[in-house]
Amino acid sequence: MTFAFPSLLWIGLPLLAGVVAIHLLNLRRQKPIKWAAMDFLLESERVNKAWINLRQWLLLAARLLVIALAVFALAKPALKKFTLSALADSRVRHVVVLDDSYSMSDEGAGTAAWGDAVAAVDRVVGFAAERPGHEVSLIRSSAVGDPELVAGDDDQGKTRLRTLLSASRPSQLAAPLTPAIQAAHELCEGAPTGARTIAYLVTDGRRREIEPLSETVAAVESLQQSGAEVRWVSCVASHNPNLTLTDLSPLPGPGAAGVEVRMQVTVANNGSAPTTDALVQITRDGSASPAVEIGRIEPGKQATRQFSVLFREPGPHRVTARLEADAISADNARYSVLPLVTERKVLLVDGSPKGRESAPYAAALRPNAKLNTGWAPERVSPRELSPAADFDKYMAVFLLDLETLPDGVAESLWDYVRRGGGLFIAAGENADPNYYNAQLLNSRPQGAANRALPLRLERQVRPPRAEGGDMRGSDHPLFNVFSGDRDSFLGLVSINYLQSVSPFDENLATRVLARHSSGAPLVIEHSAGEGRCVVMLTTVGQKPRRDESWSNLSTLPVFPVLALELAAYLGEPAIAPHGLTVGAAWKDAVREGASAPVRISRLERGSAAPIADAPAGELASLPHPGEAGFYKVELLGADPASDRWFAVNVDPAEGDLRLAAPNELKDALARIGVPVETAVALSASAGDDGPSPLPPLLAMVALGLLLGEQVLGVSASYHQTPSGRAAR
Structure with missing residues (x-):
């Protein structure tokens, strides 16, 4: 008392x-x-x-x-249930778990989460610094494997720890709390014999961090079983409104210089009230572009808007989106790198007479040499291909109504797909079911158990005609061309012939995108490795007599758009922007086993500043990116053209500042005897439980x-x- x-x-x-x-x-x-x-x-x-x-x-x-x-x-x-002064004459180990995820930077109305947390921890460290028998261990949730441990008689260490605290800021990581609690468990078990152990869990207690609540409580209870007295120190009392940029990415397209790049930006409203005035500022290579007005966003919802950017020169280009300041600053910026080229090549392999099948696709991708669409179609016959062909230089390969391919080419094509390439197969009257089923669709890489595509062609059929068109599309992006004002064109599609296939099971890797009005599959997608394959069981080339053509798709006004969307969709995995999340390993972005030393640089004030080097083959030694922004990865001594730029962004989920239901956390912890107190109380009154x-x-x-x-x-x-x- x-x-x-x-x-x-x-x-x-x-x-x-x-x-x-x-x-x-x-x-x-x-x-x-x-x-x-x-x-x-x-x-x-x-x-x-x-x-x-x-x-x-x-x-x-x-x-x-x-x-x-x-x-x-x-x-x-x-x-007082707990006071630091009560420990003055004891031998004590203080284990502090400090949540430094970026939600702790909350500076909304009446909130100073990080300042309150640091003040509370500083009081514990300061108290221990005055007593030789006390030890302090600090575990940051962003660096669980690197705790700060200060011995009882290490006065300089305690002073250094307090200095680090005063200069520290929250990380930009979405660091979970449970691993840090588990690390504290190990430290508490290793406390000196006879020492009293007290664990302080200093956190903002966001719902996404503590749910499922049962797992968090189980981790705290395990910490108690190590012999520690556990104190849950809460740094936030209310849910502040916060907007988060969750996405900034290009839409599928050629990604070529001189061609507009369509992009999308998404904003999430993590507050409890609607927002009506969200505005996103856009910069291109450091120069301002027109802002994007988001409009009204309901609580807990997202809004996506599209905009265009244009770059005249090939090479990597930077796009940044920013929101106005609110409770959290780390999630108000989003970065994207656009690796643009002069043009994207598409290989059209035509097995029809006189190039009948490839002509409509070539005309859609590049109507004339003077019009820059970003696409460069290249038309060849099947016999011009070889297993040694360099398919990686093509954004997509179209196999159009061919009978067979030279030996080994099918295997090379599927290897290309697994590396991220795009393959389109149009099976028409020239398609040989025996070859397709034995080679093209059944190609197996060495050691693989499954065939490339689980389809078997049966025969050519003339399906029944139906009112309202012969094709039934889906909500797949490929068929957006038939939505909205263009919906009437779907009723004009006529399918005179198609290839029937044996029944197959749809799954995550293989699915039907469009069907004939009779229910027969018409367009099928299959994912293989990092790439995509789309199979169409009809063709688009036109014969002198219209009723002899397999379909009228190439005669519709929307066909050029459909062909462009198809090429862009197939090539999307190969040209996806290089991006990482803060804290991810560089080995996920750089080729493992690179034969040259690697240097990582960060863009600062318009120039790349080196931050880390790694010897050849030792990518694991590179520090993980700790801040969002633009980074360059270069192979020292290699061709500068091999340098790659990456956009590193924060995990947008950490911007959700919702707290657990009132008293839910407090009641759950009370059942295991753990009190919940505020950081302000611990820092100002050493643990008083109010008036x-x-x-x-x-x-x-x-x-x-x-x-x-x-x-x-x-x-x-x-x-x-x-x-x-x-x-x-």
Whole structure:
């Protein structure tokens, strides 16, 4: 127990001696009374003497308690469940788990999460620094494997730790709390024999970090079982509104210089109220572009808007999106790198007579030499291919109504797909089912158990005609061309012939994108490795007699758009922007086993500043990117053309500042005996549990005793009755 005004005890408690003196003097006060029946009075006093003495002692005790309680109430006593000062003479290991994920940078209305957390930790370190028997271990959630440990007699270490705390800032990681708690468990188990261990979990307690709550509570309970007293220190009391940029990426396209690049930006509203005035500022290679107006976003929802950028020169180009300042700054910026080229090549392998099938695709991809669409179609016949062909220089390969391929080419094509290439197969009248089923669709890489594409061609069929068109599309991006104002063109599609296939199971790797009106599969997608394959069971080339053509797709006004979307979709994996999340390993972005040393540089003020080097083949030694921004990876001594730029972004999920339901966390921790206190309380009052209820309680008890003293005083004949006679 402690007192807010302990000096009052030294002043008030001596007054109790005065109460005793006054009481004794009153007992000596006598008043002579003449009474005839004196013998009867003396006998009555002898019989009731014990009761009279008891009333006198009770009266004295009541008066003493009234004075004592009044003094104690004025001194404002307080009971503390936990105080640092109570540990002054103990041997203690303090293990501090500090949540430094970027949600801790919350500076919304009335919130200073990081400042409160650092102040609380600094108090623990400062207290331990004054006592030789105390040790401090600091575990940051962003660096679980690198705890700061300061021994009891290491005064310089404690000073250094406090200096680091004062200069530290939250990381840009979405660092989970559970691994840090598990690391604290190991430190607590390794505490010196006989030492008291206290673990402080200093966090903002966001819902995404502690849910599922049962796992978090289990980790805390395990920490208790290591012998530690656990304190949950909360740094945030309310959910502040926050907007987060969750995506900035290019839409599928050629990615060529001189051609507009369509991009999309997505903003999430992590607040509890709608937002109506979100505005995203766009910069291209450091130069401002028109802002993108997002409009209204409901709570917990996202809004996506599209915009265009244009770069005249090939090479890597940088696009940055920024929101206005709000509770969290780390998630207000998003970065994207566009590796543009002069043009993207598409290989059209045509097996039809006179190039009938490739002509419509070539015309759609590049109508004339003067019009820069970013595409460069190249038309060849099947016999011009060889297994040694360099397919990687093509963004996509179209196999159009061919009968067969030279030996080994099918295997080379599927290897190309698995490396991220795009393959389109149009099976028409020239398709040989035996070759397709045995080679093209059944190609197996060495050691693989499954065939390339789980399809088997059966035969050519003439499906029945249907009103409203012969094709039924889906919500796949390829068929956006038939949505909106162009929806009427779907009813104009005519399919005269198609290749039927044996029944197959659809799954995540193989699915039907479009069907004939009869229900037969018409367009099928298959994922293989990092690439994509799309199979169309009809063709688009036109014969002199229209009813002899397999379809009329190439005659529709939307066909050029469909062909462009198809090429872009197939090539998307190969030209996807190079991106990483803060904290990811560089080995995920750089070719493992590179034959040259690697240098990582970060773009700062318009120039690349080197931050780390790694010897050849030792990518694991490179530090993970700790901040969002633009980074360059270069192979030292290699052709500068091999340098690659990467956009590193924060994990947008950390921008969700929702807290657990009121009292949900507190009740769950209370069931295992772990108190929840605020960082402000720990830093300012060393663990007081709020205003003490003792002073008002003592005052009420003193008032009750005072009333009891009056009753006893009357019964003990120290007060006069209304008639003027002493009470008996």
